[in-house]
Amino acid sequence: MKKLFSIFLCCLTSLLCAQNKTIALLEPRIGEGSTEISGMEKAMVRGELRKAIVNISGYEAVTRQDIDQMMKEHDFQRTGLVNSEQIKKLGILSGADFICVATLTKSNTEFYLEAYLINLETGAMSNPASQYGELLNGKLANLFPACQALAKELLSGNVPTATNSLKYDMPTNNNTNYYSETTLGLNLKMIYVEGGNFMMGCGPEQGNNCYQNEQPSHSVSLNSFYISALEITQSQWEKVMGISINEQKEQSGYSRLYGVGSNYPMYYVSWNDAMEFCKQLSKKTGKNYTLPTEAQWEYAARGGRYFNNKRYAGAKAIDDVAWASQNSQASAHQCGAKNANELGIYDMSGNITEWCLDWYDDYDTDNITDPVNNERGTFKVLRGGCWDSKNTQCRVSSREFDKPQTRHYNYGFRIVCLP
DSSP: OHHHHHHHHHHHHHHHHHHSEEEEEOOOEEOTTOOOOOHHHHHHHHHHHHHHHHTSTTEEEEEOHHHHHHHHHTTOSSSOOOOHHHHHHHHHHHTOSEEEEEEEEEOSSEEEEEEEEEETTTOOEEEEEEEEEEEETTEEOSHHHHHHHHHHHHTSSSOOOGGGOOOSSOOSSTTOOEEEEOGGGOOEEEEEEOOEEEEESOOGGGTTOOOGGGOSOEEEEEOOEEEESSOOBHHHHHHHHOOOHHHHHHHHTOOOOSOOSTTSBOOSOOHHHHHHHHHHHHHHHSSEEEOOOHHHHHHHHTTGGGOOSOSBTTBSSGGGTOOOTTTSOSSOOOTTOSOOOTTSOOOSSSSSEEEEEEEOOSOOTTOOBSOOOOSOOSOEEEESOOTTOOGGGGSTTOEEEEOTTOOOTTEEOOOEEEO
């Protein structure tokens, strides 16, 4: 009887192991613009990521020197674009279901990890993920926690199949809720916001803090769109526009900087500047990037279809999601350091005030389907509040405005992509 039980247990264990998905980990690539990275550092990233993956139920991770060589032979550096026969060979060589393509980038004070999966049966790319970490004396600090977070994001939900492949299409289900814009090495994560109806303007959740320009609360209907998970960073700005934060400051006529780093939000940006960024990015990618309309901005800040009567973007308490005057130490902070809202979008309350597409005016309650105010005026809309704003200015319904040519130390932006 014991022997039969042992046989049954071995069979069950084998069956469970067979159900695991195997991921082949390649040697990490070096990101564009990175400082020098040693072979030891690449090995550390590979090892820690492997350890993080195997700690997630249902997955196994393997490393293959032979597949590394094959990838180099086929110039598989960034796109993952190889033909079906090469994909099959890669699958046979690795004995894996998926390849994980990772990239390591180092700056002076931080490192950046990004990764995506390749389905070895179909060749589909999917599940882009990214994480930041700190450098201490030039060394990778807190590497394993960063790899843990990366693996969790990379393997969130089901391992993708061909029907969930990474491509620029509006998703038909919740399995594809973002994509990453990798042109110029931007690593720009775009969150899918499913369209729907919502009450725009000051609602009961705002208590007694509403201002006249937030009223009346009115029903708005929006189609689906993508919006950037983070405010446009200084690194992304420089890659598209070729101008550093310091050069932008000098053009603005100011003398101080309020937070500098690749993952800090870009500021000293006018509405005109932000639209030029969108124009240049659209030209380079062939996609339709622009600023969010005021309605799109508020709908995304409220969490879209998942709105739960919160005053700020993702929370009822401002400290959970926003850098404002009470907690910022008079400076902007790295993007994504606070909690995200229900859609996985960060810093829509606080940090940097964000430009919207619309000209500023009172609400037009007759225009309720994908509304945008194109009637030329004097001012453009700003939303979200910033690091030196009062709490009331960081609410999801709060509205501000300024001239489109104004560059201010608190003005930045995020972008949307339309089909």
